[in-house]
Amino acid sequence: MIDPQVEQYWLGRRADGSYKDGGVDLYLGGAEHAVLHLLYARFWHKVLYDLGYVTAPEPFARLFNQGMIQSYAYQDSRGAYIPYDEIEFRGEDAYRKKTGEKLTAAVEKMSKSKGNVVNPDAIIQEYGADTLRLYEMYMGPLEASKPWNTRDIIGVHRLLQRIWRLVVEPVDAQNPDAGWRLNPRIGDEDQPQLERLLHKTIRKVQEDIERFAFNTAIAQMFVWTQQAQKSDRIGRSQIERFLRVLAPFAPHIAEELWHRLGHETTITLEPWPEYDPALTVDETVEIAVQINGKVRGRITIPADASEDQIIEAARADERIATALSGRQLRRTIVVPRRLVNLIVG
Known part of the structure; x- marks a missing residue:
């Protein structure tokens, strides 16, 4: 059931014979876990605590309940739910393909019976796994329930496209099959107008990760990317540090661009970039x-x-x-x- 070495971390004794503190730093799960797994896990931990086998009265140092990703469900005039493959979208409105009837929309829990289940495999097939990851984190605060809207996913997809073109450009703009080369705007000198904003970005993303505010962390990446697009030159060190910030959010594109910059080792082994507090304060x-x-x-x-x-x-x-x-x-x-x-x- 469990590796003996892992078990020793939880229940093993120190050299002096006392028990180790062990335990889980963070329990992240839906609110429904409070009456299912969480209740069960706390019960058995407290049994072990009362018997003197563990030192902490609680099994989890911190509990965080994430919100539920919901989806729009569409009904016709009879109240029947219409699946997505039978719907035609015209602007903000939805119509049934067969009859042309305008449908009413409501945010509901994903359910096959309501025809509003979103298949992540289809999203990955069309936009890639990094886009799916970014969109899920960018939808809103982690603790809030929010509706999935596939039409909104293009925003973060375009962000990744912009980041891609910051590092590489097509060899032949008229022939997409000709391949990609390193963007000539990348040089050895850091650009002052990007450097201060990069330090702010590193600090902002770092602090947002610690408080699970992934949506605002990604918003800050939008800001730096837009500013970098306007710059005639980008320092190699600057784009490399930005990719290290991006990597936990979009690991696949970050890894690919990291290697295109000439690195042979994986970006996942790189340390988190440091920031200068003095450069995070506006002059x-x-x-x-x-x-x-x-x-x-x-x-x-x-x-x-x-x-x-x-x-x-x-x-x-x-x-x-x-x-x-x-x-x-x-x-x-x-x-x-x-x-x-x-x-x-």
Whole structure:
């Protein structure tokens, strides 16, 4: 049933004869597990704890319940469920192919009887496993239930296509069978405009992974990829560090691009890239300038500007100065890094 060495981790004694702490760091499962496996597992662990065979009163250090992936189910006027292969989509609306009848949609638990089961094999066949992985993580917060919509999967698929073209380009744009070569935009020098954003991305993704916020981690990858697309040059070190960030989310394309960059070892053995905290803080920020609570303009100021400096910069702005002309400044309200409100009489 279990490898003896693994069993020793759970129940084995230390050199001094005391029992090891053992246990599971994280239990990740659906809420229904609370009355099924989780209840069963906790019962037997507590039996062992009461008998003195384990040292921790609980078997799992942390419990996280993920939400359920649901799907749209479509019904006709009789209330009968119509399977996807009998539906034609026109914009946001669904129609039955045979009759042309417009169908009503509702988010339901996936069920064969409702005809709304999504076969992951079909998604992988058309878009690839990495796209499926990314879409599942990008759908929303892990703990929330959310509806699957195959029409939305193209967004993350295009993200992977953009990342692919950051590293390689077609040998012959007119002949897709001619193969791919390393993108000539990749050079030895890191680009300053990408470097600061890359450090922010590494930090953001790292922190989001630790709190299971995979959707916002992927959103940050969108941001860096879009900025890299606009850059004339990309440092080799920069794209390599980005691929190491991408690898846990889309391992297949990350591995392929890693080897196309000339590496012979697998990217899965590479360490997580480090970030410089100083580069994750913006040097400047844009804030709104309000007069009596209404936004009249925006100014860019140093991120560490004092309240006096913020007020001075706001009053020096040409549009704000015109709006303040002939009026007495009675009070100021400063919300750091967000806005300054000038109260005038």
